Amino acid sequence: MNKSRRKLITAGLGLGALATIAALRPGDRGASHNRYFMNLSRALDEAGLSKPTLVIDRQLMRNNITALTGFMQGRFDYRIVGKSLPSVPLLEEVMQQSGSRRLMMFHQPFLNLVARRLPHAEVLLGKPMPVRAAANFYQQWSAQSGFAPERQLQWLIDSEERLLQYQRLVADLKTPVNVNIELDVGFHRGGVQSDAELGRMLTLIEQDAGLNLSGFMGYEPHVAKLPGDKLAWRDQAMAIYEQRLQAAEATLGRSVRQLTLNGAGSPTYRYYDRGDFPLNELAAGSCLVKPSDFDSPVLAEHQPAAFIATPVLKSLSRTELPGPSGVSKAMALWNPNRQQTFYTYGGYWKAIPWSPQGLSINPLFGRSSNQEMYNGSRSVNLAPDDWMFFRPTQSESVFLQFGDIAVYEDGDIVGSWPVFSA
Ligand SMILES: Cc1ncc(COP(=O)(O)O)c(C=O)c1O
Numbered sequence: 191m192n193k194s195r196r197k198l199i200t201a202g203l204g205l206g207a208l209a210t211i212a213a214l215r216p217g218d219r220g221a222s223h224n225r226y227f228m229n230l231s232r233a234l235d236e237a238g239l240s241k242p243t244l245v246i247d248r249q250l251m252r253n254n255i256t257a258l259t260g261f262m263q264g265r266f267d268y269r270i271v272g273k274s275l276p277s278v279p280l281l282e283e284v285m286q287q288s289g290s291r292r293l294m295m296f297h298q299p300f301l302n303l304v305a306r307r308l309p310h311a312e313v314l315l316g317k318p319m320p321v322r323a324a325a326n327f328y329q330q331w332s333a334q335s336g337f338a339p340e341r342q343l344q345w346l347i348d349s350e351e352r353l354l355q356y357q358r359l360v361a362d363l364k365t366p367v368n369v370n371i372e373l374d375v376g377f378h379r380g381g382v383q384s385d386a387e388l389g390r391m392l393t394l395i396e397q398d399a400g401l402n403l404s405g406f407m408g409y410e411p412h413v414a415k416l417p418g419d420k421l422a423w424r425d426q427a428m429a430i431y432e433q434r435l436q437a438a439e440a441t442l443g444r445s446v447r448q449l450t451l452n453g454a455g456s457p458t459y460r461y462y463d464r465g466d467f468p469l470n471e472l473a474a475g476s477c478l479v480k481p482s483d484f485d486s487p488v489l490a491e492h493q494p495a496a497f498i499a500t501p502v503l504k505s506l507s508r509t510e511l512p513g514p515s516g517v518s519k520a521m522a523l524w525n526p527n528r529q530q531t532f533y534t535y536g537g538y539w540k541a542i543p544w545s546p547q548g549l550s551i552n553p554l555f556g557r558s559s560n561q562e563m564y565n566g567s568r569s570v571n572l573a574p575d576d577w578m579f580f581r582p583t584q585s586e587s588v589f590l591q592f593g594d595i596a597v598y599e600d601g602d603i604v605g606s607w608p609v610f611s612a
Contacts, residue, residue, distance in 0.1 A: 278307045503574060
């Protein structure tokens, strides 16, 4: 090969490498707030808010409730998952619009709160409670509240051992207790796994005048998570559910179909659109505010309705990390989305940055729940005291971290909903 030919090939290879590197370089993902978040920012300012705040868009949530109740269409009763909507006025709103009094609760202090503040509710526990927690519920419950546990409360029982514990509690309480039996329908988080155990539990309940069988629960979120045909996983779960109900009917010598037959959750409720299922009620909560963990094609009709709003404390036109300045410069040179820096009031929540677009954590600087660093390109236009918005990844723990929820409707903050507190 002659010299000039070799030079040409080398140059060609060099150019190719440069083109590949240029193609790998991240593009500018930044933008300003869109009109929705500009309006929300203005509303927060006008309401005089100045700290990290959980905002619920009331209309968007109402649309989500309509999507859910429209789906149920009288085919199923709806049970509201209380842990995912942890605020009394928030639950009241959902109860009122959905027409459901059925709640699912997961924490003893919140159960007492609901019994006090929503005494017309009908409650099913979403997880088996230590019998001591059940005893504490009765100790803290007051008959004057109007909430009657013997009519309005179902304890979830996952095993024979726990049933025996509750049987001893009933003997002390001298008030009847409703028992809903947790079935393992394939999730394997616990619950009854055999007809034999179920039969023994039902016999125990039948023989004790203080225990009343009120239903069954078979939660099946794995249906949405497992690879493969979701409907096949659903059918498998429902076949187990049906089998246990038939076994229960054989033991009891009567139908159980009028009892509470609970199942589903936000990720799976949409799979019960066509066909006959043993369930007569579906539970869901998160999909009404749609945190980012619930972004899935089956929930396409639901819109995100909850955001964390937090003030920007500092806005810097460059990114400056401690140590050699070359590192920050190189980062910004390579990735335009590292050109600017914003520090937020608080941070490190279970949440993803949402607006303005294109903001991200600096991986070298790390996380902070005090002042968190976010980087963005020059297309991001944020000054100190502007608002930055996040989407919670889940609602249950995140909603409890900000004090009262700010309720946004028609361009204004129209209310303030206290969250559950023990
Ligand atoms: C027993 C049970 N049912 C239903 C749900 C669904 O709740 P969500 O609709 O908020 O996902 C859960 C969530 O953990 C659960 O544990």
